[in-house]
Amino acid sequence: MWQYEKKLQYPVKIANPNPKLAQLIITQYGGPDGELGASLRYLSQRYSMPYAEVKGLLTDIGTEELAHLEMICAMVHQLTRNLSEEEIKGTPFANYFVDHTTGVYPVAASSVPWRAEYIASKGDIITDLHEDLAAEQKARTTYDNLIRMVDDPDVLDPLRFLRQRELNHYQRFGEALRLTSDRLNEKNFYSFNPSFDKHCNK
């Protein structure tokens, strides 16, 4: 189960609304490498993990990703608060506004709605951990791209925090992959599914 804590993992305090930035940042909610996909990816994969450390890691990182999507949604919400029609007309945010007003909906910066195809849950620990390592790097690249587009320090600060978390998660997934391969017959690393074919353990 989960329990809600009435706080953000890291503060989001954006003094100046900016709908153009909201339209870019929302991609880390509903985009291909966003936090919504990250949480569902890890929380789905954990059921087929054969090792306790990796069950724990996917549960805990998946949970942290929920806190991250909340931060992204808070950024989008604060960047679009108290807008007048004049501040929206003629901006790229107008297209989003027509569909969702200033409600928060999971879409990519390119306006494609969130899709389950962004994630994988293959029922194979080695396959899934490689997916997770790639996912953390793709998210890091996306944060780098966002940081290039932003000069408001109120927006940069939480983006830099979230970027750093991708690096820490990458490190932990790398350790999970090493823990996994240490338990396998080294002749068989990539020719069996350790989540299903039990004979490939040492």
Added chain:
Amino acid sequence: MAMKERIYAYDFAIVEMNLYLDTHPEDKDALCLFHQYQEKREQLIEAYEAQFGPYISNVNDVQGDKFTWICDPWPWEYSKEV
């Protein structure tokens, strides 16, 4: 640093130690640090509650006749305060 910010900093340190311990469950130094952070966090919450009343992220906040859990601001809302 405001007392609530210090509590949040320990919350974060505990999350980070938790992830490290997932992949290093027998690291004695890390376990010791994890316990230290937890103790420090509890002390800060006690000190906070003695000074300001119920700590915001406790679920069962009731003050007098009101269920204060629903009180604004919610975490995503803009406010200058922590």
